[in-house]
Amino acid sequence: MSAEANEKQSFSSLDVPNRLLFYPKTVPNPKNTKENEVLFVMKILTSTQFKELDKYTIEHEPVSSTDLMERAAKAIASELKSRWTTATRFIVFAGPGNNGGDALAVSRLLCNAGYTVQTYLFNITGRLSDDCLNNKKRLENLAGLLFTEVSSQFSFPEADEKDVIVDGLFGTGLNKPLDGGYAGLVKRINASPAKVVSIDIPSGLMSEDNTYNNPSAIVRADLTLTIQLPKLAFFFGENQKYLGEVKPMDIGLSAEGLAAIDCSITVIEPGEVKKILKPRNPFAHKGSMGHALLVSGQYGMGGATILAAKACLRSGVGKLTVHTPDMNNNILQCSVPEAILSHDLSDIRVSKAISTYDYNALAMGPGLGTHEETAEALRTFIRNHPGEMVLDADALNILGNHPEWIPEIPQDTILTPHPKELENLVGTCTDSYDRMAKARELSIKMQLYVIVKGHNSMICTPTGRVIINPTGNAGMATAGSGDVLTGILTALLARGYTANEACQLGTYLHGLAGDIARERLGEESMIASDIIDALPEAFKKLKE
Numbered sequence: 439m440s441a442e443a444n445e446k447q448s449f450s451s452l453d454v455p456n457r458l459l460f461y462p463k464t465v466p467n468p469k470n471t472k473e474n475e476v477l478f479v480m481k482i483l484t485s486t487q488f489k490e491l492d493k494y495t496i497e498h499e500p501v502s503s504t505d506l507m508e509r510a511a512k513a514i515a516s517e518l519k520s521r522w523t524t525a526t527r528f529i530v531f532a533g534p535g536n537n538g539g540d541a542l543a544v545s546r547l548l549c550n551a552g553y554t555v556q557t558y559l560f561n562i563t564g565r566l567s568d569d570c571l572n573n574k575k576r577l578e579n580l581a582g583l584l585f586t587e588v589s590s591q592f593s594f595p596e597a598d599e600k601d602v603i604v605d606g607l608f609g610t611g612l613n614k615p616l617d618g619g620y621a622g623l624v625k626r627i628n629a630s631p632a633k634v635v636s637i638d639i640p641s642g643l644m645s646e647d648n649t650y651n652n653p654s655a656i657v658r659a660d661l662t663l664t665i666q667l668p669k670l671a672f673f674f675g676e677n678q679k680y681l682g683e684v685k686p687m688d689i690g691l692s693a694e695g696l697a698a699i700d701c702s703i704t705v706i707e708p709g710e711v712k713k714i715l716k717p718r719n720p721f722a723h724k725g726s727m728g729h730a731l732l733v734s735g736q737y738g739m740g741g742a743t744i745l746a747a748k749a750c751l752r753s754g755v756g757k758l759t760v761h762t763p764d765m766n767n768n769i770l771q772c773s774v775p776e777a778i779l780s781h782d783l784s785d786i787r788v789s790k791a792i793s794t795y796d797y798n799a800l801a802m803g804p805g806l807g808t809h810e811e812t813a814e815a816l817r818t819f820i821r822n823h824p825g826e827m828v829l830d831a832d833a834l835n836i837l838g839n840h841p842e843w844i845p846e847i848p849q850d851t852i853l854t855p856h857p858k859e860l861e862n863l864v865g866t867c868t869d870s871y872d873r874m875a876k877a878r879e880l881s882i883k884m885q886l887y888v889i890v891k892g893h894n895s896m897i898c899t900p901t902g903r904v905i906i907n908p909t910g911n912a913g914m915a916t917a918g919s920g921d922v923l924t925g926i927l928t929a930l931l932a933r934g935y936t937a938n939e940a941c942q943l944g945t946y947l948h949g950l951a952g953d954i955a956r957e958r959l960g961e962e963s964m965i966a967s968d969i970i971d972a973l974p975e976a977f978k979k980l981k982e
């Protein structure tokens with residue numbers, strides 16, 4: 439820290455020299471550790487719902503709010519003690535609310551455990567929450583603690599890479615982006631060489647919607663010790679740089695209270711998704727396991743058809759017919775001999791709709807192209823097939839070009855857009871939250887299932903629910919992965935799963951197969967066919 443930067447400044451005008459604001463993260467985000475599996479068994483609460491659960495726990499356990507805060511602080515302090523020895527100095531920044539209260543209690547516990555602790559409480563408005571005030575009082579006369587209450591003037595302490603900054607400025611109570619002195623403080627924290635641990639959520643990050651946030655006024659943590667459950671913002675790609683490693687701290691909030699909260703956002707739970715999978719009837723025959731129709735492929739895109747067809751057959755469908763241009767004939771019959779071929783009159787594209795009467799589910803899109811002839815065929819298919827349907831890729835791009843056709847899509851149809859395809863349907867999206875919100879709106883308005891694909895794919899349902907898929911990995915960021923998902927979903931619909939069941943089971947299995955392929959081959963060299971090859975094991979694993 440330069441002498442200039444270390445001068446005393448008015449807190450409200452604290453600014454930061456524009457240098458090395460962010461440093462590389464050294465703590466990996468251990469997505470696959472056992473501990474982190476807890477991340478995937480849960481409801482995602484809004485900040486208001488967290489308050490309700492807090493209140494419910496206090497009333498029904500019963501426990502005082504101070505004791506509940508003490509529980510949170512104990513869990514956090516014990517995690518810090520397990521990672522750093524008493525040779526480490528902790529610099530704690532506490533805000534005026536309960537996040538600050540947590541931080542003050544953590545300061546006390548660390549100090550009592552023999553750590554050097556330097557704590558700053560930011561009390562700019564002269565108003566502290568009751569539990570923050572309580573914990574401030576408990577710091578009085580605490581031997582060894584260096585405590586400063588900041589009301590206007592503040593100098594950022596010298597810190598080096600051996601120090602740990604505890605960020606307890608703001609948690610789920612943040613109600614607007616940080617500015618002024620707080621924004622300046624965050625910049626100093628981010629520029630510091632010390633490790634940064636955020637309590638509950640990096641300060642400055644909103645739990646849900648960060649669309650209009652100020653990215654430079656959000657703490658970039660190395661470790662986020664989040665209270666009980668991760669927040670929605672943790673599932674979005676653009677927020678990963680703030681979080682570092684995420685570890686939930688179980689503070690025993692009421693399970694009964696949690697069960698009673700009607701949460702519109704949840705994460706697929708392996709145990710629950712397993713229940714969706716129906717046992718195969720020993721007397722099943724190909725006629726009873728569903729007949730799917732895949733409409734796919736234009737010149738140069740025959741591979742998409744093959745990937746979707748193979749994935750469909752590997753997902754247990756009784757029969758699959760592929761309606762595709764003639765040019766795909768030989769390649770398809772050689773590579774997927776199990777599929778029945780329906781030739782389109784055109785050699786190079788799908789040009790005409792056929793009757794869908796005999797089929798239990800229809801899928802359109804992979805490698806389809808957006809030629810006007812194909813578009814008209816798609817419209818006829820949509821009008822004539824009132825039942826189960828999956829629309830992907832170019833089928834979605836056609837609908838983006840013809841938004842007036844969207845109301846004709848049968849209720850409960852599954853749309854599987856990647857972010858760009860979604861934008862063709864709903865307009866530009868500023869970030870992941872906006873994307874989720876717009877997809878959700880489309881689902882409700884048109885009574886469709888919209889799966890927004892990506893890491894943590896989001897299934898938006900016609901009733902306004904959002905179901906996040908926890909499986910899958912960056913090895914799946916390879917051409918054709920989406921075609922595989924289309925094949926899986928189509929098979930499940932043809933077999934009689936509802937659209938809701940197919941969405942959850944399908945995205946979960948698709949990601950699980952991707953995770954198995956990663957185990958076999960690593961992320962770098964995986965291709966979409968490897969996901970198909972891993973599907974049998976994914977089904978087996980889910981049945982275990």
Ligand SMILES: NC(=O)C1=CN([C@@H]2O[C@H](COP(=O)(O)OP(=O)(O)OC[C@H]3O[C@@H](n4cnc5c(N)ncnc54)[C@H](OP(=O)(O)O)[C@@H]3O)[C@@H](O)[C@H]2O)[C@@H](O)CC1
Pocket residue numbers: 488489491492506507510533534535536537538539540565567607608609610611612613614615616617620637638639665691
């Ligand atoms: N959930 C649970 O069960 C448990 C939760 N616990 C903990 O409580 C935390 C939530 O605490 P919280 O509700 O008091 O909110 P918190 O984040 O401390 O901030 C509120 C203060 O910040 C202020 N303020 C807001 N925005 C601002 C801005 N931009 N710029 C400046 N000021 C701003 C706001 O002032 P206001 O605007 O309202 O006047 C108010 O003073 C949670 O994250 C977790 O750590 C645990 O203790 C135990 C159990």
Ligand SMILES: Nc1ncnc2c1ncn2[C@@H]1O[C@H](COP(=O)(O)OP(=O)(O)O)[C@@H](O)[C@H]1O
Pocket residue numbers: 831855856891892893894895909910911912913914915916917918919920921922923948949
């Ligand atoms: N980083 C990732 N983590 C998890 N899943 C991913 C990741 N990248 C891609 N996927 C999955 O792979 C599929 C890619 O679909 P899409 O972009 O439509 O590919 P294509 O059009 O080439 O078939 C989606 O299901 C998506 O969820």
Ligand SMILES: [K+]
Pocket residue numbers: 537605606607608609636637638639640641
């Ligand atoms: K925080």
